[in-house]
Amino acid sequence: MKFEEMPYSRIDMEAVRKDFADLEKRFTEADSGEKQFAVHQDYYKIIGHIMTESTLAEIRHDIDMTDEFYKGGQDFYDAVMPDIQNLNVRYQKMLFHSKFRPYLEEKIGKVAFKNIELAMKSVDEKILPLMQEENKLQSGYNQLLATAKIDWNGETLNLSLMNPYLHSPDRAVRVEAWKKYSAFFSAHKEELDDFYDKLVKCRTKQAEQMGYKNYLGLGYCRMMRNCYTRSDIAEFRRQVKRDFVPFAERLHERRRQRLGLCSLHFEDEGVYFQNGNPAPIGTPEEILEAGRKMYRELSPETGKFMDFMCDNHLFDVIGRRTKKTGGYMTYLPDYKAPFIFANFNGTSGDADVITHECGHAFQGWIVADDPIREHADITMETAETHSMSMEFFTEPWMNLFFGARAKDYVDMHFEDSCCFIPYGTMVDEFQDIIYDDPSLDPKTRNEVWRDLERQYKPHLDYSGNDYYEQGGFWQKQHHIYDCPLYYIDYCIAQTDALQYKVWMDRDYKSAWSSYLKLCRLSASDFFPGLVKEAGLVNPFEDGCLKSVVRQLTDRMNL
Known part of the structure; x- marks a missing residue:
């Protein structure tokens, strides 16, 4: 339907x-x-x-x-x-x-x-009013961001529609775009602080009433962390700082040289080429049709999946002024139908929707007839492994989206994927600190964020922007408000996806066979068992990131 x-x-x-x-x-x-x-x-x-x-x-x-x-x-x-x-x-x-x-x-x-x-450890009748309050606060935050109105050359744009200008090849344009973009957050700083302060206090109250010391215990249960602990994640963060941050910084330095800049300023984040980042060619409808062609050629399974999505209009991807920012994949059980929501804005992120969100959707579609509903309850690090790995598996078809700049996109996507791991891990450590001490005031929270940026992204330079220099960048990150403790799952999954990247460069067919197997396994086993069955190394295993870095370094001659 x-x-x-x-x-x-x-x-x-x-x-x-x-x-x-x-x-x-x-x-x-x-x-x-x-x-x-x-x-x-x-x-x-x-x-x-x-x-x-x-x-x-x-x-x-x-x-x-x-x-x-x-x-x-x-x-x-x-x-x-x-x-x-x-x-x-x-x-x-x-x-x-x-x-x-x-x-x-x-x-x-x-x-x-x-x-x-x-x-059973996550919810109880006695905390229902607090859970309702939490939902209301999250909706209020999203409503504030969705209704942002930024004056740009006579047009009124929302946050999503500012993205092309934030990554413009013209440095003067992106500097002005970031100035206006961050001005929105700065102007609403007190509201954003208030939303988050109330959310932290509300979640902490829920945890205390459920018998936890703080929200971290309750939050781990709500994230269905069914096979690893807070200490396991802390060890993963240590691996990231020790083994991955230096590698990511080498990638940033290579990017600086490619851009011909004396130093990297925050406005240069996410910009990879002097002539601008590769942008997809064609209209949104043509991008979707390119996706259909790609998935038909990738495998019989992905072809049937994409035909189902397109024929049933299960995408809403055009950016509009009154549309919620961001993107996601969700599922409609009565129709066994995934649905993909996004905001196309003329950047490479439009193609990422067809790869990343379709990775989620494909996995949901391929196991839709499983009679055991609980098998669909995959934990988030597994779900994100499906999506982030699909981004790499679809690389051979990027010419359909980027034409002559397909290689530029593949190179950019690889660097961006690697550099995400320090950022995503930083988001997790920030939340770990905040919920461990919910009494921290807004100023101290910002100081915590800025200190973590210096550890995970030491190249960052915010000079000239007081709002970011004082630690306000985190307030644009939806997950911190809406999905507490989620972000580390992306980093665990990205580690899996990079393993698939190395594998598919060596033997695409066997790597794809492993990926299909992982998708079909769904939630039939715990995460360590799933990755072992698929032939991957568990990211929590000491030395996993070091091995990934070594293989990537050899591949790139860094």
Whole structure:
């Protein structure tokens, strides 16, 4: 079914409560594992429909944040979703403690039961008002950013539509663009500080009421960290500082020389060539058609996937003034349909949508017929491995998007992927520090961020911009407000993707076979087991990053 034809009806919470009460009654009365599993299959239908309706409301609200009907829908789900989460966990507790658990565990899998355990530690009826408050604050932050109005040469642009100018080959243009871009954040600094201060305090209160010392324990459960700990991530961060930051700095120095600059200023971040970064050729419609051709040629599976996405209008990628910034892939269970939301703006990021977000979507599509819904509950480092690796697997087709500058794009994407790891790891350490000491005031938080920038990105020069020099850059990073503790998953995944990059350069066919296997494994095993089965080295293993750096250094003659 085409996206615009999918009917939307706001869920009836009374009906939802009755449905869950009926599930619980039938589950309790079932006298065998087989009968309890039959009840559980009805649970799949109920929760899938709830997620479909709430996701439709979210997408259509994000497409036009001035639409009052869907804004009302978003407000409604912000308010009721904590209650739904609580009903869900209450049902899952029965599953977890079932006397027929051995049978159910054999059907659903051990990973699912570990995730249920984490879910039970993540939500409770007593914190529902705080969870509602958290949702409202996140929506307020996104509404503020989505309605940004920046005067640019007589046009009024939002933050997403400023991107081409922030990366202009004309340094004077990008300096002026960054001045206006950062001025928006500086002008709203107190509001942004207030949103985050309230979010930190709200999340900390939730954690304390759930019996945690601070939000980090609760946050790790909510991120379904089912096989590694805070200390494992701290060790990964140490590896990044020791083994990867020096490599990334060599890439920045090479970029400085390529640009012919005496030094790198913050306005030069993300700019790779004197004649400008390669930009995709063609209209948004032509870019999507190029994606269709690429995926048809890549493999039979990806071809069928992309035809399904395009034929059912499961992309909304054109940037508009009233559209939410950023991009994502989400899923509509009732239709077994991924959906990709983005803001095309004429930069290489438009092509990245067709690779990165399609990596997520492809994995969801290829396992859509798996009868065990819990297999779709992949943890984020695995999900991002699917997307970031797809960015590399699609490199042979970049001529379809960039024409004569395909090689420039491939080189730029490689450098950008490598240089992301220090930044993403820095975002994680920032949040680790903030939630470990939620009493820090806004000024101290900014000082923490600026100190971390000097450790992870020592080349950065913010001279002339007081807002960034004082540590305000982090306030543009949606994940810090919306998805606490998420960002390290990108870095773990990027480590996997770089391993695939080395592998595919040596033997593309076997690397692709491994990737397909990883996608199909879904969440049938824990992350260490998945990467081992796929033939990758676990990024948490000491020496993994050092080995990746050595192989990349040899490849690039650095």
